[in-house]
Amino acid sequence: MLLKGYTKEIFRSKCDSRVQTLQCFAHLDDDISDVLPYLNTVLGGFTYIKEPPAVTFKAHGKLTTVYANKIAVNAIKDETEAAKILEWLKREINDARENRHAIKPSFKSVSGPTVFEIFKLLPKTNCRECGLQTCLVFATRVAEGAYGAEDCPLLAAENRERLREYLDRFDEAKSYRG
Numbered sequence: 001m002l003l004k005g006y007t008k009e010i011f012r013s014k015c016d017s018r019v020q021t022l023q024c025f026a027h028l029d030d031d032i033s034d035v036l037p038y039l040n041t042v043l044g045g046f047t048y049i050k051e052p053p054a055v056t057f058k059a060h061g062k063l064t065t066v067y068a069n070k071i072a073v074n075a076i077k078d079e080t081e082a083a084k085i086l087e088w089l090k091r092e093i094n095d096a097r098e099n100r101h102a103i104k105p106s107f108k109s110v111s112g113p114t115v116f117e118i119f120k121l122l123p124k125t126n127c128r129e130c131g132l133q134t135c136l137v138f139a140t141r142v143a144e145g146a147y148g149a150e151d152c153p154l155l156a157a158e159n160r161e162r163l164r165e166y167l168d169r170f171d172e173a174k175s176y177r178g
Contacts, residue, residue, distance in 0.1 A: 002097040003090050005029040006071070010079055024082040026071040026089075033068035037105030038096040046112045046145075046170070058145035060085055066093070074146050112170050115139045121159040121166070122152060129153040142167070 006026040013023055033053045040048045045055040047065075056065040062085060063074045071089060076082045096103065119139035126134045130151050132141065141147040142163075149155065149163040 001094050002035060003028060003030050003032055003093045006086065006090070008079075008082060008086065010076070010082055021075040021077065022082070024071075024073040024076050024086070026073075026086050028069050028071065031068050032066070032093055032097075035093055035097045035100070036066065036068070037107050038100045038103045039066060039093060040108075041103050041106040042096050043092060044110065045106075046110045048107060048109045050107060060088070063145040064089070110170075112145075113143045113167055115143045117166060118142045118163065121155070121163045123154045123156070123159075125154060127154055 006028045009025040009027065010022050011025075013021075036053045036055050037048070039045070040055045040057075043055070043057045043059060045057040047056040048054075052068065054065055054067045056063065058064070062076065064085070065072045066089070071086065073082065073085055076085070115136070116139075119136055122135045122139060124135050130138050130147070130153065132138045132147075138147060138152060142149075142151075149160045149167065152160070155163070
């Protein structure tokens with residue numbers, strides 16, 4: 001077993017006081033940098049960074065980044081949800097390490113949705129009803145996996161469906177379902 005434990009830190013975003021969800025850091029007891037390329041393969045990470053090592057992916061509807069000594073999970077509802085996701089990740093990390101001989105490590109990032117393509121479908125009103133300052137910021141958060149088509153209250157039904165279809169193309173290209 002590579003990862004034996006972690007210390008959980010849950011907090012509200014300091015950037016925007018209107019955001020109702022919580023953020024979670026898990027400070028790991030062990031350095032897991034050697035398993036990150038395997039985790040990237042298993043969980044279908046869309047961003048992989050070699051130095052310092054980190055992999056980012058979307059799982060359980062949450063944008064998650066795993067570093068050598070820390071895990072960051074966005075937009076969680078409460079401590080129970082955080083615990084559930086972190087325990088799942090702990091199992092995934094340990095399974096990837098245990099089965100690494102059968103997994104081809106990936107040191108590459110998968111292309112993901114672009115901010116520009118997402119922005120083209122938005123109403124461009126900067127209404128702030130989604131809780132963000134501008135439609136461009138919203139498009140960036142969608143590209144990161146933190147928001148989805150349903151999070152824009154003013155998005156026309158036709159564009160909402162087009163945005164879902166666009167984002168689904170990237171989910172289907174990955175080997176996991178978040």
